[in-house]
Amino acid sequence: xxxxxxxxxxxxxxxxxxxxxxxxxxxxxxxxxxxxxxxxxxxxxxxxxxxxxxxxxxxxxxxxxxxxxxxxxxxxxxxxxxxxxxxxxxxxxxxxxxxxxxxxxxxxxxxxxxxxxxxxxxxxxxxxxxxxxxxxxxxxxxxxxxxxxxxxxxxxxxxxxxxxxxxxxxxxxxxxxxxxxxxxxxxxxxxxxxxxxxxxxxxxxxxxxxxxxxxxxxxxxxxxxxxxxxxxxxxxxxxxxxxxxxxxxxxxxxxxxxxxxxxxxxxxxxxxxxxxxxxxxxxxxxxxxxxxxxxxxxxxxxxxxxxxxxxxxxxxxxxxxxxxxxxxxxxxxxxxxxxxxxxxxxxxxxxxxxxxxxxxxxxxxxxxxxxxxxxxxxxxxxxxxxxxxxxxxxxxxxxx
DNA sequence: AGGTATTCACATGAAACTATTCTCTGAGTTAGG
DNA sequence: TAACTCAGAGAATAGTTTCATGTGAATACCTGT
Numbered sequence: 457x458x459x460x461x462x463x464x465x466x467x468x469x470x471x472x473x474x475x476x477x478x479x480x481x482x483x484x485x486x487x488x489x490x491x492x493x494x495x496x497x498x499x500x501x502x503x504x505x506x507x508x509x510x511x512x513x514x515x516x517x518x519x520x521x522x523x524x525x526x527x528x529x530x531x532x533x534x535x536x537x538x539x540x541x542x543x544x545x546x547x548x549x550x551x552x553x554x555x556x557x558x559x560x561x562x563x564x565x566x567x568x569x570x571x572x573x574x575x576x577x578x579x580x581x582x583x584x585x586x587x588x589x590x591x592x593x594x595x596x597x598x599x600x601x602x603x604x605x606x607x608x609x610x611x612x613x614x615x616x617x618x619x620x621x622x623x624x625x626x627x628x629x630x631x632x633x634x635x636x637x638x639x640x641x642x643x644x645x646x647x648x649x650x651x652x653x654x655x656x657x658x659x660x661x662x663x664x665x666x667x668x669x670x671x672x673x674x675x676x677x678x679x680x681x682x683x684x685x686x687x688x689x690x691x692x693x694x695x696x697x698x699x700x701x702x703x704x705x706x707x708x709x710x711x712x713x714x715x716x717x718x719x720x721x722x723x724x725x726x727x728x729x730x731x732x733x734x735x736x737x738x739x740x741x742x743x744x745x746x747x748x749x750x751x752x753x754x755x756x757x758x759x760x761x762x763x764x765x766x767x768x769x770x771x772x773x774x775x776x777x778x779x780x781x782x783x784x785x786x787x788x789x790x791x792x793x794x795x796x797x798x799x800x801x802x803x804x805x806x807x808x809x810x811x812x813x814x815x816x817x818x819x820x821x822x823x824x825x826x827x828x829x830x831x832x833x834x835x836x837x838x839x840x841x842x843x844x845x846x847x848x849x850x851x852x853x854x855x856x
Numbered sequence: 857a858g859g860t861a862t863t864c865a866c867a868t869g870a871a872a873c874t875a876t877t878c879t880c881t882g883a884g885t886t887a888g889g
Numbered sequence: 890t891a892a893c894t895c896a897g898a899g900a901a902t903a904g905t906t907t908c909a910t911g912t913g914a915a916t917a918c919c920t921g922t
Contacts, residue, residue: 564901581901582879758904780866803905805867821867825915828865862917873906879899886893 473726479686480719485530491674492524495667499532502663507545509602511636514660518646519667522710525642526608546601554613563621567592600634611645619656626659669709675701678711693734717741747841753814760799763790764807766849772835779830794853
C-alpha cells in the first residue's frame, strides 16, 4: 500500500515537462493556422454570403490527411458564428464527421445526428428513414435560418452507402420555404468525386478547393510553434523536432501525425522519468504509434475477423507467402478449436481484402495459370508487433 | 514449333437472409371512480 | 373510463450465405511442318 502511495506522491511532486498538453491533442484548434492563410481566405470568400443570410455556392474541399482541412474549416466556422451572433444573423453551422462509427456512417444516422444538433433526439432505430427526413425538414423550416452543413470525410460515407443521401441533401433547398442550406464537403480522397452521380457532382462541387500537403520545413515550423506552448522551455533535445517532421514529411506531409508523434514522445519521456525529450523517445514513439494503430484496428473487429488474422499468424512462421485456400484450411481448424461456426470461403475472401485495406497484410491477386487464381498473402507487420498481436488474439479468442 | 482451348481456384457482385435492437400500435388488463 | 402492460408488426444495421458470373495464365491438345 505504502509503495503505491509513494508512487502517487512522487508523481505529484515530479514536475511535468508539459506546460499545456492540450495543444498537442488533435481536437485543439490553434488561433493562428500556419501556411493556410490563402486557403482560409478562399473559403471565407466563398462562405461570406452566409452572413447576409444568402446561400453561397456549395463547396468541396480536397486534401490528404493532416493538411489542415478540418482545422481551417472549424476555425472559419467559429469566427463566422461569432460575427453572426453579434449581428443577429440566424446562421447555424453543423459539423458532422461521417467516419465516426455508429454516429454518422449511414443515411439514417447522419440525418439523426443532424436532428440532434437541432436539439431533438431521435431513436437510434425503429423509425422509417423518410419519417426521419420529415422531422428534419420540419425542424429546418421551423424558423428562418441559414444552415451550413459541413460533412467531414464524406468519401467514407459514399463508399459505404452510395451517393443517394448526397442527392437528397442537395435537393433539400427546393423543399424548404424559409431556410436555406449550404453544403461543405471535405474529402481525403482526391479523386472522390469521379465516381459520383453526375447530378450530385455538379451541385455539390459548385466550388472546389485543394489543400496541398505541407512540406518538411512547414511542418517543422508548425511543430515548433506548438511545442513552444505545449512544453516547458529547453525540454526538447535539438534535432527531435527536425526528425519528427522528417518522419511526417515522408508520409505526404501529414501534420497531424507529426503532432501526435511529438506528444507521444513527450509522454514516453515523462513516463521514463526523463526531463528532456530525446531522439530515442521519438523513435519509441514512432513504434508505439504504429503498433497502437494496428492493435486498435484489430481489437475493434469482430471475432471471426480476428480468427482469420490468427490463422494467418499461425502459418506465417512456415512460409512467407500463402494463398486463400491455405488460410481457409487453417481457419477451419481454428473454428473447430474455438467452437465458432465456420464461415464460407466467400466471406473469408472479403475479410482478407479488408485486412489488406487495414495494411496488416499484403494481398495481391495473382494467377497461377492452370492452378488457378488467388490472393497471395503475406504479413506486413513487424516482428515485435506480431508477438503482441498474437497474445492479444489468443486472449480474445480464448486460445490457451 | 506454334497456336488455341481448357481449366483451375479462387475473385467479385448482387441479392437475400438472420439476428439483434429498437419504436410504435393497439388489444387486453387493471385500478379507481 | 383512464392508465398501464405487453405482444406483435415493422425498421435499421451488421454480418453472413447463396447463387451467378468473371478471370489470368500455365498446361493440354491440336495442327501443320
